[in-house]
Amino acid sequence: MLEYALNNMAIAVYSKANKSIKITQPSKKYALGIHGLIKKSPPLDLNSSYLYLLQSFYFSNTCAVAILNEKVIGFVSGFINPKKQNSLFVWQVVIDEKFRGLGLGVELIEFILKKNRSLDHIETTVTKENHASRKMFRKIYEKYESNISEQVLFEKTKDFMGQHESEFLIKIGPIII
Numbered sequence: 001m002l003e004y005a006l007n008n009m010a011i012a013v014y015s016k017a018n019k020s021i022k023i024t025q026p027s028k029k030y031a032l033g034i035h036g037l038i039k040k041s042p043p044l045d046l047n048s049s050y051l052y053l054l055q056s057f058y059f060s061n062t063c064a065v066a067i068l069n070e071k072v073i074g075f076v077s078g079f080i081n082p083k084k085q086n087s088l089f090v091w092q093v094v095i096d097e098k099f100r101g102l103g104l105g106v107e108l109i110e111f112i113l114k115k116n117r118s119l120d121h122i123e124t125t126v127t128k129e130n131h132a133s134r135k136m137f138r139k140i141y142e143k144y145e146s147n148i149s150e151q152v153l154f155e156k157t158k159d160f161m162g163q164h165e166s167e168f169l170i171k172i173g174p175i176i177i
């Protein structure tokens with residue numbers, strides 16, 4: 001019981017980029033704010049508010065939010081690869097456009113890795129044209145002098161029936177924080 005409570009204790013830190021921004025794991029109360037932030041952040045796919053509630057409730061340990069004045073201004077969703085227990089799959093990353101370019105996305109991912117010491121690899125998928133996202137992941141690879149690989153995972157024609165750009169799997173690791 002105590003172990004459960006400790007595992008679920010919400011830890012918060014303040015952003016190095018802006019001391020007023022709190023970084024913590026999401027809880028249910030942030031799910032609608034996350035949904036609203038994703039909605040105004042193309043090219044991200046908007047999922048249902050139910051999905052963000054599930055992530056904030058069941059997957060909060062591998063997700064992170066950035067909060068300013070009780071508003072969600074950043075979010076990373078992730079889960080542990082079921083086939084590779086030391087690898088964090090980073091699903092969606094979003095930073096409110098007013099706060100981009102400050103390195104906040106990397107801070108959120110580092111927050112998750114610090115909370116989960118068994119994780120030392122990252123996987124994510126990105127489209128060819130998402131340069132900001134590619135640069136952000138490249139910064140992690142450079143900062144931790146790690147290895148990086150890339151290969152197509154979900155193809156535009158074969159997997160998305162032409163309705164979505166191809167998603168390339170990027171793997172970075174090991175990351176020793």
Ligand SMILES: CC(C)(COP(=O)(O)OP(=O)(O)OC[C@H]1O[C@@H](n2cnc3c(N)ncnc32)[C@H](O)[C@@H]1OP(=O)(O)O)[C@@H](O)C(=O)NCCC(=O)NCCS
Pocket residue numbers: 041042043044091092093094095096097099100101102103104105106130131132133135136139
């Ligand atoms: C991708 C994203 C999460 C990066 O977050 P971030 O905290 O701004 O990341 P960084 O500060 O490391 O900046 C990464 C790159 O974004 C670009 N960038 C910087 N300032 C920016 C701004 N004001 N607006 C848009 N892009 C900017 C730059 O190319 C930067 O690389 P550089 O510092 O080498 O020039 C953010 O741009 C975003 O939310 N984009 C929309 C959603 C998205 O595409 N998510 C990723 C797919 S899952």
